[in-house]
Amino acid sequence: MKTFRILVLATLVALMGVSAFAQALPAASPPAAGSNLTIGLVMVGPYNDHGWSQANYDGMQYALAKVPGTKLVYIDKANSADRPGTTVSQLAESLVAQSAKLICFSSDDMMDEANKFASAHPDIFVIMASGDQQWKEGKAYKPMANMVSIMGKMEYMKMVAGVAAAMTTKTGQIGFLGPLINDETRRLAASAYLGARYAWVNYLKKDPAQLKFRVTWIGFWFNIPGVTSDPTQVADEFFNSGCDVVISGIDTTEAVAEAAKFTAQGKQVWAIPYDYSKAMDEGKGVSLGVPYFNWGPAYAKNVKDAMAGTWKGHHEWNAPDWKNINNPDTGAVGFIKGSLTKTASEGVDKFVGELSNGLNLWKGPLNLQDGTVYLKSGQAATDQQIWYLSQLLQGMTGQSVSK
Numbered sequence: 001m002k003t004f005r006i007l008v009l010a011t012l013v014a015l016m017g018v019s020a021f022a023q024a025l026p027a028a029s030p031p032a033a034g035s036n037l038t039i040g041l042v043m044v045g046p047y048n049d050h051g052w053s054q055a056n057y058d059g060m061q062y063a064l065a066k067v068p069g070t071k072l073v074y075i076d077k078a079n080s081a082d083r084p085g086t087t088v089s090q091l092a093e094s095l096v097a098q099s100a101k102l103i104c105f106s107s108d109d110m111m112d113e114a115n116k117f118a119s120a121h122p123d124i125f126v127i128m129a130s131g132d133q134q135w136k137e138g139k140a141y142k143p144m145a146n147m148v149s150i151m152g153k154m155e156y157m158k159m160v161a162g163v164a165a166a167m168t169t170k171t172g173q174i175g176f177l178g179p180l181i182n183d184e185t186r187r188l189a190a191s192a193y194l195g196a197r198y199a200w201v202n203y204l205k206k207d208p209a210q211l212k213f214r215v216t217w218i219g220f221w222f223n224i225p226g227v228t229s230d231p232t233q234v235a236d237e238f239f240n241s242g243c244d245v246v247i248s249g250i251d252t253t254e255a256v257a258e259a260a261k262f263t264a265q266g267k268q269v270w271a272i273p274y275d276y277s278k279a280m281d282e283g284k285g286v287s288l289g290v291p292y293f294n295w296g297p298a299y300a301k302n303v304k305d306a307m308a309g310t311w312k313g314h315h316e317w318n319a320p321d322w323k324n325i326n327n328p329d330t331g332a333v334g335f336i337k338g339s340l341t342k343t344a345s346e347g348v349d350k351f352v353g354e355l356s357n358g359l360n361l362w363k364g365p366l367n368l369q370d371g372t373v374y375l376k377s378g379q380a381a382t383d384q385q386i387w388y389l390s391q392l393l394q395g396m397t398g399q400s401v402s403k
Helices: 002-024 052-066 088-096 108-120 154-168 183-203 231-240 254-264 279-283 296-308 342-356 383-387
Strands: 037-042 070-075 102-105 125-129 147-152 173-178 212-217 245-248 270-272 289-293 314-318 333-337 373-375
Touching (some): 052 289, 052 296, 070 088, 102 296, 108 125, 147 296, 154 173, 154 245, 154 270, 154 289, 173 231, 183 342, 183 383, 231 254, 254 279, 270 289
Parallel strands (some): 037 070, 037 102, 102 125, 125 147, 173 245, 245 270
Protein backbone atom coordinates (compact mmCIF):
# COMPACT_ATOMS: atom_id res chain seq x y z
CA MET A 1 0.00 0.00 0.00
CA LYS A 2 2.82 2.36 0.91
CA THR A 3 4.53 1.56 -2.41
CA PHE A 4 1.28 2.31 -4.28
CA ARG A 5 0.99 5.71 -2.55
CA ILE A 6 4.56 6.54 -3.49
CA LEU A 7 3.90 5.63 -7.13
CA VAL A 8 0.71 7.74 -7.20
CA LEU A 9 2.53 10.69 -5.62
CA ALA A 10 5.43 10.38 -8.07
CA THR A 11 3.00 10.28 -10.98
CA LEU A 12 1.21 13.39 -9.75
CA VAL A 13 4.49 15.25 -9.31
CA ALA A 14 5.59 14.25 -12.80
CA LEU A 15 2.29 15.37 -14.28
CA MET A 16 2.51 18.68 -12.44
CA GLY A 17 6.02 19.13 -13.83
CA VAL A 18 4.84 18.44 -17.38
CA SER A 19 1.95 20.86 -16.90
CA ALA A 20 4.24 23.61 -15.61
CA PHE A 21 6.66 22.98 -18.47
CA ALA A 22 3.82 23.15 -20.99
CA GLN A 23 2.63 26.46 -19.52
CA ALA A 24 6.15 27.85 -19.82
CA LEU A 25 6.26 27.09 -23.54
CA PRO A 26 4.66 29.48 -26.02
CA ALA A 27 1.44 28.31 -27.64
CA ALA A 28 1.50 26.73 -31.08
CA SER A 29 1.63 29.04 -34.10
CA PRO A 30 -1.74 29.99 -35.63
CA PRO A 31 -2.99 27.65 -38.35
CA ALA A 32 -2.01 28.45 -41.93
CA ALA A 33 -4.07 31.29 -43.37
CA GLY A 34 -4.29 29.55 -46.73
CA SER A 35 -4.67 31.21 -50.10
CA ASN A 36 -6.29 34.40 -48.85
CA LEU A 37 -5.14 36.71 -46.06
CA THR A 38 -6.37 40.08 -44.85
CA ILE A 39 -3.58 42.09 -43.22
CA GLY A 40 -4.25 44.82 -40.67
CA LEU A 41 -1.70 47.63 -40.30
CA VAL A 42 -1.66 50.01 -37.34
CA MET A 43 0.43 53.15 -37.90
CA VAL A 44 1.40 55.77 -35.34
CA GLY A 45 1.23 58.67 -37.83
CA PRO A 46 -0.51 59.48 -41.13
CA TYR A 47 -0.08 56.82 -43.80
CA ASN A 48 1.24 59.52 -46.15
CA ASP A 49 3.60 61.34 -43.74
CA HIS A 50 6.64 61.03 -46.08
CA GLY A 51 8.32 59.33 -43.13
CA TRP A 52 8.08 56.31 -40.85
CA SER A 53 4.40 55.49 -41.29
CA GLN A 54 4.49 55.85 -45.06
CA ALA A 55 7.55 53.61 -45.22
CA ASN A 56 5.55 50.94 -43.39
CA TYR A 57 2.48 51.52 -45.53
CA ASP A 58 4.53 51.22 -48.71
CA GLY A 59 6.19 48.11 -47.30
CA MET A 60 2.77 46.50 -47.00
CA GLN A 61 1.90 47.62 -50.53
CA TYR A 62 5.03 45.78 -51.66
CA ALA A 63 3.83 42.64 -49.84
CA LEU A 64 0.41 42.89 -51.49
CA ALA A 65 2.05 43.11 -54.91
CA LYS A 66 4.37 40.15 -54.25
CA VAL A 67 1.93 37.81 -52.49
CA PRO A 68 -1.30 36.91 -54.34
CA GLY A 69 -4.47 36.59 -52.27
CA THR A 70 -3.63 39.38 -49.83
CA LYS A 71 -5.68 42.41 -48.84
CA LEU A 72 -4.86 45.37 -46.56
CA VAL A 73 -6.98 47.20 -44.01
CA TYR A 74 -5.32 49.87 -41.91
CA ILE A 75 -5.62 52.51 -39.23
CA ASP A 76 -3.25 55.47 -39.11
CA LYS A 77 -2.75 58.25 -36.55
CA ALA A 78 -2.85 55.61 -33.80
CA ASN A 79 -1.60 57.83 -30.99
CA SER A 80 -3.13 59.35 -27.88
CA ALA A 81 -3.33 62.87 -29.36
CA ASP A 82 -5.22 61.86 -32.50
CA ARG A 83 -7.31 59.13 -30.88
CA PRO A 84 -7.76 60.03 -27.19
CA GLY A 85 -9.38 57.39 -25.02
CA THR A 86 -8.69 54.57 -27.50
CA THR A 87 -5.94 52.02 -27.04
CA VAL A 88 -3.85 50.55 -29.83
CA SER A 89 -5.07 47.05 -29.00
CA GLN A 90 -8.65 48.27 -29.39
CA LEU A 91 -7.77 49.68 -32.79
CA ALA A 92 -6.29 46.31 -33.73
CA GLU A 93 -9.52 44.63 -32.61
CA SER A 94 -11.39 46.81 -35.12
CA LEU A 95 -9.15 45.48 -37.89
CA VAL A 96 -9.85 41.90 -36.79
CA ALA A 97 -13.54 42.78 -37.11
CA GLN A 98 -12.71 43.55 -40.76
CA SER A 99 -11.43 39.96 -41.15
CA ALA A 100 -7.73 40.69 -40.57
CA LYS A 101 -5.82 37.53 -39.59
CA LEU A 102 -2.42 39.23 -39.42
CA ILE A 103 -1.91 42.49 -37.52
CA CYS A 104 1.20 44.63 -37.88
CA PHE A 105 1.96 47.12 -35.12
CA SER A 106 4.39 49.55 -36.69
CA SER A 107 5.84 51.62 -33.86
CA ASP A 108 7.92 50.64 -30.86
CA ASP A 109 5.75 52.65 -28.48
CA MET A 110 3.03 50.08 -29.29
CA MET A 111 5.00 47.21 -27.76
CA ASP A 112 2.92 46.76 -24.61
CA GLU A 113 -0.32 46.96 -26.56
CA ALA A 114 1.01 44.53 -29.15
CA ASN A 115 1.90 42.07 -26.38
CA LYS A 116 -1.55 42.47 -24.88
CA PHE A 117 -3.24 41.86 -28.21
CA ALA A 118 -1.03 38.91 -29.21
CA SER A 119 -1.60 37.20 -25.85
CA ALA A 120 -5.35 37.65 -26.18
CA HIS A 121 -5.40 36.40 -29.79
CA PRO A 122 -3.10 33.38 -30.18
CA ASP A 123 -4.92 32.58 -33.43
CA ILE A 124 -3.90 35.90 -35.05
CA PHE A 125 -0.47 36.45 -36.60
CA VAL A 126 1.28 39.53 -35.20
CA ILE A 127 4.21 41.53 -36.56
CA MET A 128 5.87 44.03 -34.25
CA ALA A 129 7.91 46.47 -36.33
CA SER A 130 10.91 47.89 -34.43
CA GLY A 131 10.24 45.76 -31.34
CA ASP A 132 12.42 43.17 -29.65
CA GLN A 133 9.89 40.96 -27.87
CA GLN A 134 10.94 37.85 -29.77
CA TRP A 135 14.67 38.40 -29.36
CA LYS A 136 15.82 35.64 -27.02
CA GLU A 137 18.83 37.71 -25.93
CA GLY A 138 16.76 40.87 -25.51
CA LYS A 139 15.59 42.57 -22.35
CA ALA A 140 11.95 42.53 -23.46
CA TYR A 141 11.86 38.85 -24.48
CA LYS A 142 8.33 37.49 -24.31
CA PRO A 143 8.06 34.26 -26.32
CA MET A 144 4.83 34.18 -28.30
CA ALA A 145 4.46 31.74 -31.16
CA ASN A 146 2.15 34.08 -33.06
CA MET A 147 4.52 37.10 -33.00
CA VAL A 148 7.49 38.15 -35.11
CA SER A 149 9.50 41.24 -34.16
CA ILE A 150 11.32 42.99 -37.01
CA MET A 151 13.81 45.84 -37.26
CA GLY A 152 16.23 46.97 -39.93
CA LYS A 153 19.86 47.75 -39.13
CA MET A 154 19.41 51.47 -39.66
CA GLU A 155 22.57 52.06 -37.63
CA TYR A 156 24.56 51.56 -40.83
CA MET A 157 22.59 54.09 -42.84
CA LYS A 158 22.68 56.64 -40.04
CA MET A 159 26.46 56.30 -40.13
CA VAL A 160 26.32 57.02 -43.86
CA ALA A 161 24.18 60.07 -43.11
CA GLY A 162 26.82 61.20 -40.64
CA VAL A 163 29.52 60.87 -43.30
CA ALA A 164 27.45 62.95 -45.75
CA ALA A 165 26.98 65.62 -43.08
CA ALA A 166 30.65 65.75 -42.09
CA MET A 167 31.80 65.91 -45.70
CA THR A 168 29.45 68.85 -46.33
CA THR A 169 29.50 71.07 -43.24
CA LYS A 170 31.50 74.29 -43.52
CA THR A 171 31.07 75.28 -39.87
CA GLY A 172 31.92 71.91 -38.33
CA GLN A 173 28.59 71.99 -36.49
CA ILE A 174 25.98 69.30 -37.06
CA GLY A 175 22.55 69.20 -35.43
CA PHE A 176 20.52 66.06 -34.83
CA LEU A 177 16.75 66.60 -34.65
CA GLY A 178 15.61 63.78 -32.38
CA PRO A 179 12.14 62.44 -31.53
CA LEU A 180 11.63 60.96 -28.05
CA ILE A 181 14.49 59.48 -26.04
CA ASN A 182 14.82 55.70 -25.85
CA ASP A 183 17.28 52.92 -26.70
CA GLU A 184 16.49 53.08 -30.41
CA THR A 185 16.84 56.82 -30.78
CA ARG A 186 20.02 56.98 -28.73
CA ARG A 187 21.75 54.31 -30.79
CA LEU A 188 20.68 55.89 -34.09
CA ALA A 189 21.82 59.37 -33.05
CA ALA A 190 25.09 57.84 -31.87
CA SER A 191 25.48 56.00 -35.17
CA ALA A 192 25.19 59.28 -37.06
CA TYR A 193 27.83 60.78 -34.80
CA LEU A 194 30.19 57.84 -35.29
CA GLY A 195 29.89 58.16 -39.06
CA ALA A 196 30.45 61.92 -38.94
CA ARG A 197 33.48 61.58 -36.68
CA TYR A 198 34.98 58.84 -38.85
CA ALA A 199 34.75 60.97 -42.00
CA TRP A 200 35.95 64.08 -40.18
CA VAL A 201 39.09 62.33 -38.94
CA ASN A 202 39.86 59.79 -41.66
CA TYR A 203 38.71 61.51 -44.84
CA LEU A 204 39.06 65.19 -43.98
CA LYS A 205 42.06 64.72 -41.64
CA LYS A 206 40.63 67.13 -39.07
CA ASP A 207 40.82 67.27 -35.28
CA PRO A 208 37.84 65.38 -33.79
CA ALA A 209 37.58 68.01 -31.04
CA GLN A 210 36.63 70.56 -33.69
CA LEU A 211 33.53 68.61 -34.75
CA LYS A 212 30.41 69.69 -32.87
CA PHE A 213 27.47 67.29 -32.81
CA ARG A 214 24.41 68.50 -30.93
CA VAL A 215 21.19 66.55 -30.27
CA THR A 216 17.84 68.16 -29.46
CA TRP A 217 14.75 66.05 -28.81
CA ILE A 218 11.16 67.13 -29.52
CA GLY A 219 9.47 64.55 -27.27
CA PHE A 220 7.64 62.32 -29.78
CA TRP A 221 8.02 60.87 -33.26
CA PHE A 222 6.37 63.92 -34.83
CA ASN A 223 4.96 67.27 -33.81
CA ILE A 224 1.93 67.32 -31.52
CA PRO A 225 1.05 70.98 -30.86
CA GLY A 226 1.05 71.73 -27.17
CA VAL A 227 2.69 68.41 -26.32
CA THR A 228 6.03 68.29 -28.13
CA SER A 229 8.59 70.90 -29.02
CA ASP A 230 7.92 72.30 -32.48
CA PRO A 231 10.42 70.63 -34.86
CA THR A 232 10.29 73.65 -37.16
CA GLN A 233 11.49 75.86 -34.32
CA VAL A 234 14.15 73.34 -33.29
CA ALA A 235 15.48 73.18 -36.86
CA ASP A 236 15.50 76.99 -37.01
CA GLU A 237 17.44 77.13 -33.75
CA PHE A 238 20.05 74.77 -35.16
CA PHE A 239 20.48 76.85 -38.31
CA ASN A 240 20.53 80.14 -36.40
CA SER A 241 23.18 78.95 -33.92
CA GLY A 242 25.89 77.76 -36.28
CA CYS A 243 24.78 74.31 -37.44
CA ASP A 244 24.71 74.20 -41.23
CA VAL A 245 23.65 70.55 -41.48
CA VAL A 246 20.72 68.98 -39.60
CA ILE A 247 20.22 65.22 -39.56
CA SER A 248 16.62 64.34 -38.83
CA GLY A 249 15.55 61.45 -36.62
CA ILE A 250 11.84 62.29 -36.56
CA ASP A 251 9.09 60.84 -38.73
CA THR A 252 8.32 63.98 -40.69
CA THR A 253 10.17 66.39 -42.99
CA GLU A 254 10.46 69.70 -41.13
CA ALA A 255 14.26 69.65 -41.25
CA VAL A 256 14.48 69.71 -45.05
CA ALA A 257 11.60 72.18 -45.33
CA GLU A 258 13.43 74.61 -43.05
CA ALA A 259 16.73 74.05 -44.82
CA ALA A 260 15.03 74.98 -48.09
CA LYS A 261 13.55 78.11 -46.49
CA PHE A 262 16.88 79.26 -45.05
CA THR A 263 18.68 78.61 -48.34
CA ALA A 264 16.05 80.60 -50.25
CA GLN A 265 16.77 83.47 -47.87
CA GLY A 266 20.46 83.34 -48.75
CA LYS A 267 21.89 81.21 -45.93
CA GLN A 268 23.25 77.95 -47.34
CA VAL A 269 22.32 75.05 -45.09
CA TRP A 270 21.49 71.40 -45.65
CA ALA A 271 19.44 68.65 -44.07
CA ILE A 272 19.09 64.88 -44.14
CA PRO A 273 15.55 63.53 -43.69
CA TYR A 274 14.72 60.03 -42.47
CA ASP A 275 12.65 56.87 -42.85
CA TYR A 276 11.11 57.22 -46.31
CA SER A 277 12.91 56.87 -49.63
CA LYS A 278 11.18 59.91 -51.17
CA ALA A 279 11.50 62.22 -48.17
CA MET A 280 14.01 64.38 -50.05
CA ASP A 281 11.27 65.59 -52.39
CA GLU A 282 10.33 68.35 -49.96
CA GLY A 283 13.84 69.73 -49.84
CA LYS A 284 15.33 69.37 -53.30
CA GLY A 285 18.70 71.03 -53.58
CA VAL A 286 19.28 71.06 -49.80
CA SER A 287 18.83 67.36 -48.99
CA LEU A 288 22.16 65.55 -48.80
CA GLY A 289 20.52 62.15 -48.94
CA VAL A 290 18.08 60.00 -47.02
CA PRO A 291 18.57 56.88 -44.89
CA TYR A 292 15.36 54.89 -45.27
CA PHE A 293 13.63 51.66 -44.29
CA ASN A 294 12.59 49.09 -46.87
CA TRP A 295 10.03 47.00 -44.98
CA GLY A 296 8.65 45.25 -48.07
CA PRO A 297 10.87 42.16 -48.32
CA ALA A 298 10.52 41.24 -44.62
CA TYR A 299 6.78 41.87 -44.65
CA ALA A 300 6.31 39.78 -47.79
CA LYS A 301 8.37 36.89 -46.37
CA ASN A 302 6.38 36.74 -43.14
CA VAL A 303 3.04 37.12 -44.93
CA LYS A 304 3.99 34.12 -47.10
CA ASP A 305 4.89 32.14 -43.97
CA ALA A 306 1.53 32.95 -42.40
CA MET A 307 -0.31 31.75 -45.48
CA ALA A 308 1.80 28.62 -46.01
CA GLY A 309 1.83 27.39 -42.42
CA THR A 310 5.59 27.91 -42.03
CA TRP A 311 5.28 30.79 -39.55
CA LYS A 312 7.41 30.65 -36.40
CA GLY A 313 7.76 33.29 -33.71
CA HIS A 314 11.19 34.90 -34.06
CA HIS A 315 13.15 38.16 -34.13
CA GLU A 316 14.76 39.79 -37.17
CA TRP A 317 17.34 42.59 -37.15
CA ASN A 318 17.87 42.81 -40.88
CA ALA A 319 21.01 44.11 -42.58
CA PRO A 320 21.49 46.10 -45.78
CA ASP A 321 22.25 44.31 -49.02
CA TRP A 322 25.88 45.33 -49.37
CA LYS A 323 25.94 44.38 -53.05
CA ASN A 324 23.41 47.14 -53.66
CA ILE A 325 22.11 49.03 -50.63
CA ASN A 326 19.15 50.34 -52.66
CA ASN A 327 17.93 47.03 -54.07
CA PRO A 328 14.16 47.13 -53.33
CA ASP A 329 13.88 43.34 -53.22
CA THR A 330 16.71 42.45 -50.86
CA GLY A 331 17.84 45.14 -48.42
CA ALA A 332 16.08 46.18 -45.21
CA VAL A 333 17.61 49.67 -45.16
CA GLY A 334 19.20 51.92 -47.73
CA PHE A 335 20.61 55.36 -48.43
CA ILE A 336 19.81 57.47 -51.48
CA LYS A 337 22.30 60.23 -52.21
CA GLY A 338 21.05 63.77 -52.67
CA SER A 339 22.73 67.11 -53.34
CA LEU A 340 26.29 66.17 -52.49
CA THR A 341 29.48 67.68 -53.80
CA LYS A 342 31.70 65.37 -55.82
CA THR A 343 34.05 65.02 -52.84
CA ALA A 344 31.21 64.28 -50.42
CA SER A 345 29.65 61.78 -52.82
CA GLU A 346 32.96 59.99 -53.19
CA GLY A 347 33.32 59.96 -49.41
CA VAL A 348 29.90 58.34 -49.02
CA ASP A 349 30.72 55.71 -51.64
CA LYS A 350 34.07 54.98 -50.02
CA PHE A 351 32.45 54.61 -46.61
CA VAL A 352 29.75 52.24 -47.88
CA GLY A 353 32.51 50.18 -49.45
CA GLU A 354 34.39 50.04 -46.16
CA LEU A 355 31.26 49.01 -44.28
CA SER A 356 30.61 46.25 -46.79
CA ASN A 357 34.15 44.98 -46.17
CA GLY A 358 33.67 44.80 -42.41
CA LEU A 359 34.42 48.26 -41.01
CA ASN A 360 33.00 48.40 -37.48
CA LEU A 361 32.60 51.81 -35.83
CA TRP A 362 31.02 50.26 -32.73
CA LYS A 363 34.47 49.46 -31.44
CA GLY A 364 36.54 50.88 -28.60
CA PRO A 365 37.87 52.98 -27.26
CA LEU A 366 34.46 54.60 -26.77
CA ASN A 367 33.05 56.31 -23.70
CA LEU A 368 29.51 57.18 -22.80
CA GLN A 369 28.53 60.81 -22.51
CA ASP A 370 29.26 60.97 -18.76
CA GLY A 371 32.79 59.59 -19.27
CA THR A 372 31.98 56.01 -18.31
CA VAL A 373 33.92 53.49 -20.37
CA TYR A 374 31.54 51.96 -22.90
CA LEU A 375 34.02 49.93 -24.95
CA LYS A 376 37.67 49.36 -24.11
CA SER A 377 40.31 49.78 -26.79
CA GLY A 378 39.82 47.14 -29.47
CA GLN A 379 36.60 45.84 -27.91
CA ALA A 380 33.69 45.42 -30.34
CA ALA A 381 30.18 46.05 -29.06
CA THR A 382 27.75 43.15 -28.86
CA ASP A 383 24.35 43.46 -30.48
CA GLN A 384 22.90 43.95 -27.01
CA GLN A 385 25.32 46.77 -26.20
CA ILE A 386 24.30 48.57 -29.38
CA TRP A 387 20.55 47.95 -29.14
CA TYR A 388 20.34 49.00 -25.50
CA LEU A 389 22.66 52.01 -25.59
CA SER A 390 22.02 53.74 -22.27
CA GLN A 391 23.53 57.15 -23.03
CA LEU A 392 24.74 59.21 -25.95
CA LEU A 393 28.46 58.93 -26.63
CA GLN A 394 31.22 61.20 -25.44
CA GLY A 395 31.65 63.96 -28.00
CA MET A 396 27.90 64.45 -28.42
CA THR A 397 25.96 67.16 -26.60
CA GLY A 398 22.29 66.91 -25.63
CA GLN A 399 20.15 64.90 -23.25
CA SER A 400 20.79 61.19 -22.90
CA VAL A 401 17.72 60.46 -20.79
CA SER A 402 14.31 62.05 -20.35
CA LYS A 403 14.01 64.45 -17.45
